[in-house]
Amino acid sequence: MKKVVIAAMIGLFVAGFATVSHADLDGFLSSLNVQAQADLPGFKAKLSAQFGVPLPTVETIFAEVRMPGDVFMCLQLGEFAHKTPQVVVQRYQRSKKKGWGALAQELGIKPGSREFHALKSGNLQFTGEPSAASKGKNGGKGKAKK
Numbered sequence: 556m557k558k559v560v561i562a563a564m565i566g567l568f569v570a571g572f573a574t575v576s577h578a579d580l581d582g583f584l585s586s587l588n589v590q591a592q593a594d595l596p597g598f599k600a601k602l603s604a605q606f607g608v609p610l611p612t613v614e615t616i617f618a619e620v621r622m623p624g625d626v627f628m629c630l631q632l633g634e635f636a637h638k639t640p641q642v643v644v645q646r647y648q649r650s651k652k653k654g655w656g657a658l659a660q661e662l663g664i665k666p667g668s669r670e671f672h673a674l675k676s677g678n679l680q681f682t683g684e685p686s687a688a689s690k691g692k693n694g695g696k697g698k699a700k701k
Contacts, residue, residue, distance in 0.1 A: 580655065583677035584624030590681070591623030598623060601683030606630040608640055619644055628655055631679060634688045635670040636662035 591598040599617065603610045608630060620626050625647070633643040636659070643662065650658055655674060656666075664671050673679055 580675065580677035580679075583679055584622075584628065587624040587627050587681055588622060595623075601681070602627060602630060604683050605681065605686055606634055606640075607685060607688075612640060616640055616644055620647065625651075627679075627681060632659055632662055632664070632674075634686065635659070635674070636664050638662055 587598075599610060599613050602608070603613045613626070613630075616626050616629055617623075620629060629643045629647055630640055632638070632655070633640050636643070643658075646658060646661055650661060656671070659671055659674055660666060664674070
């Protein structure tokens with residue numbers, strides 16, 4: 556009996572590593588939710604920095620969306636689709652039961668695009684560092700327009 560239990564535990568242990576090495580969107584979002592629980596103010600500040608969105612806007616999105624991973628996704632889809640966070644949150648509220656892929660398509664992200672594949676595979680980044688797209692919003696490198 557002990558051998559069966561030990562074999563089962565080893566199997567679950569190995570399966571756990573396989574899951575970690577092939578992250579999907581649900582796994583990525585679960586990880587974000589755990590990070591946010593550890594330091595919610597820091598998580599919000601990182602979202603603000605990464606997506607170039609003022610902290611009060613991030614706070615407003617949290618009040619409407621509630622789950623940290625979902626807040627990240629609203630901001631990420633907004634960046635991918637070149638839509639404001641407010642537009643994404645409104646669409647999210649109407650069609651959140653359909654899933655992120657359906658919302659992405661509704662926002663104009665094409666199913667074969669690099670962004671759509673990143674979304675479906677969970678190959679997204681939460682760094683807290685300004686992305687190239689948010690640098691453009693905030694006047695990153697380059698000449699200022701007169």
